[in-house]
Amino acid sequence: MRRGYRPRSRSGCPPCGTCKSSRCTCNELLHSPSVERAPNDFASVMTLLREHGLRMTPQRRAIVSEVMRTQGHISPAQMARTIQGEMPGVNASTIYRTLTLLEEVGVLQHSHLESGAEYHKTDEAQHVHLTCSRCGRDDALSLREADKLGSLIHAHHGFVADLTHFAITGLCADCARS
Missing domain, CATH: 1.10.10.10 (Winged helix-like DNA-binding domain superfamily/Winged helix DNA-binding domain)
Incomplete structure (x- = not known):
């Protein structure tokens, strides 16, 4: 095996539950x-x-x-x-x-x-994705704004969430109004 190379799941996904692979490893x-x-x-x-x-x-x-x-x-x-x-x-x-x-x-x-x-x-500013499930519009939520949600999750559940790994889906303002 090549030096520095670690096998990962077919999806290349760290153990986030998406790939369901026992070979999945986290970097x-x-x-x-x-x-x-x-x-x-x-x-x-x-x-x-x-x-x-x-x-x-x-x-x-x-x-x-x-x-x-x-x-x-x-x-x-x-x-x-x-x-x-x-x-x-x-x-x-x-x-x-x-x-x-x-x-x-x-x-x-x-x-x-x-x-x-x-x-x-990784050198680009990280953010949380807000994706409209109706029209597909994608908006960005800064990490500073998302920290409030992360703090709430941690306070109620003791869970430290990685909110940048998945998009938060829902309805954008336009679709919610219609």
Whole structure:
């Protein structure tokens, strides 16, 4: 097995209950407040991957390049379409595995939205997703605003919630009025 590589579930999901896999493992780095800032440029990410014993194939280089160019959320399906448009021979599983590796080394984090799992760079501001179950509108709630909800959950249940991992669904203001 490659140095620094830990097998994860097929979904690449930490043990959040979504993937239901006994092989699912959690990347403690992602959940530690003491983690240094993730690299935010192509060269630094490539160096980090090499330090973890990973080969830098042309496919992996193209995927990392696209990740670093992308602002906001990274949809694995959209990433696959983009990369396969540039490099037709790249298998979608290579793209998914590379996104998972980037998460494992702390460059990306994933969250589960209405459209499925999406990634964002760990150096981007974290937020909670509010997704309308009727029209699909997605709005962001700052972590400061979400802390009130987290504090309420903790006060009543002693549970420390990760509100950034899943979207909170409901009705947006427009749909609630109609």
